[in-house]
Structure formats: C-alpha cells, structure tokens
Amino acid sequence: MLNGPAMNEILARWNEMDxxxxxxxVLPCNGxxxxxxxxAHGRPYADETAVYAASEKVWLGLTQDDWLAAFATHPRIGEKHAAASAKALAWSSSEQREAMAGEAYEAELLAEGNREYEAKFGRTFLICASGRSKREILEMLKARMSxxxxxxxNEAAEQQKQITRLRLQRWLRGE
Known part of the structure; x- marks a missing residue:
C-alpha cells in the first residue's frame, strides 16, 4: 500500500544535496x-506543492534589493540578453515565444515601451509573458506606466513570483 504519490525524483535528489x-x-528559477x-535552507520538502509554498513565502519575505537582483536577470521582452544563466535565458525565450509572434510594428512599440519604462522606473519591465500575446503585453505595459x-x-514582484512558479514546475519536470 502506498503512502501517497511518489516524490518527484528531481526533488528527492535536491533534498539530499549540500x-x-x-x-x-534552483537559482535559475528566480535569479x-x-x-x-x-x-534551499528550508529543505527537505515533502512534495512539489511544499516547494511552491515555500518559494512564495521566501520571495515575499525578501527585501526590495533582493527583488531587484531577480528582476535584473530577465532580458527585455523580445530580447535575449540579461545577466542570467543559460538555463534561465532558455526558459525566458520559451516563455516569451508566443508573445513575440505578431506584427513587426508591435515589436517596435514594445521596444519603445521598454525604453520608456526603464527611464521611469530604472529597471527592465517584468511580466509573466507565458500565454500572453504581444498586444496584451503592450496593453499591460501601457497601464503599468501610470x-x-x-x-x-509590488506588481513586478508579483510577476516575478508567477515566473518563478512556472520555472520551478519546469525544473521539477527536468526541462
């Protein structure tokens, strides 16, 4: 008789690491x-749900400087350059793939919006792009400028939290 679902092999291995x-x-999942x-300090975790809950708790307990460190590892929407690991950049590219489809003029508008955002807030515009169109991202960028x-x-931190969860899911699936 089983005592519940078997622990994810990646999680089991990670729980045993120094x-x-x-x-x-896990650093590529957040930055x-x-x-x-x-x-890592909170290990061991019983299952993936516990990892997600701990991730959120840790994230929300960090300082704004810690948040900014994570934000800085993201490339601009539509670009591939940032101070991040190869794994994080590959995940970012995958997350943005759908968003980058569409009209060329939208890419120009997005680049312009990124520059305006950076001028106002001093950092890269951060959004969980997975499943969103370029047009939807442009609308959100415009709204967030006010x-x-x-x-x-706080909104960027929420977006980072969502990105982190998606990346933790991918990591735990071995992607």
Whole structure:
C-alpha cells in the first residue's frame, strides 16, 4: 500500500544535496541569490506543492534589493540578453515565444515601451509573458506606466513570483 504519490525524483535528489549545490540548482528559477538560499535552507520538502509554498513565502519575505537582483536577470521582452544563466535565458525565450509572434510594428512599440519604462522606473519591465500575446503585453505595459514606484515594485514582484512558479514546475519536470 502506498503512502501517497511518489516524490518527484528531481526533488528527492535536491533534498539530499549540500546547501550550496542546492542553491545553485534552483537559482535559475528566480535569479535572486537570497531567494535560492532561503528555499534551499528550508529543505527537505515533502512534495512539489511544499516547494511552491515555500518559494512564495521566501520571495515575499525578501527585501526590495533582493527583488531587484531577480528582476535584473530577465532580458527585455523580445530580447535575449540579461545577466542570467543559460538555463534561465532558455526558459525566458520559451516563455516569451508566443508573445513575440505578431506584427513587426508591435515589436517596435514594445521596444519603445521598454525604453520608456526603464527611464521611469530604472529597471527592465517584468511580466509573466507565458500565454500572453504581444498586444496584451503592450496593453499591460501601457497601464503599468501610470503606476507609482511602490505599486510598480509590488506588481513586478508579483510577476516575478508567477515566473518563478512556472520555472520551478519546469525544473521539477527536468526541462
């Protein structure tokens, strides 16, 4: 008789790693060293649901500087350059694939919007692009330009939390 579902093999292996290796293993899922340290320090986790809950708790407990460190690892929407690992950049490219389909003029508008956002907020526009069209991203970018710094910091942190969960799911599936 089983005591519930078998633990994911990747999670089981990760639970057994030394802390430094465990941090390095999950860092591409978020980009914040503080987040990776916090998540690794909380091991072992019983299942994937526990990892997701711990990830959110760690993320929400970090400082804005820690959030900014994670934000800085993302390329601009439609670009492929950022201070991130090859795995994180590959995931980002996959997440943005659908969003980058569409009209060329929309890509120009997005590039212009990115520049305006960076001029106002001093960082890259961050959005969980998975499943969103370029037009939808443009609309959200425009709407977020009217946000205060505090509102936008919180929205970017929420978007990062969503991205992190998607990446944790991919990591735990071995992608």
């Amino acid at each position: 802390e430094v290796s465990a941090e390095a293993e 914040s060293t503080a987040w990776a340290q916090g998540l 946000s205060t710094e505090e509102e936008e910091m």
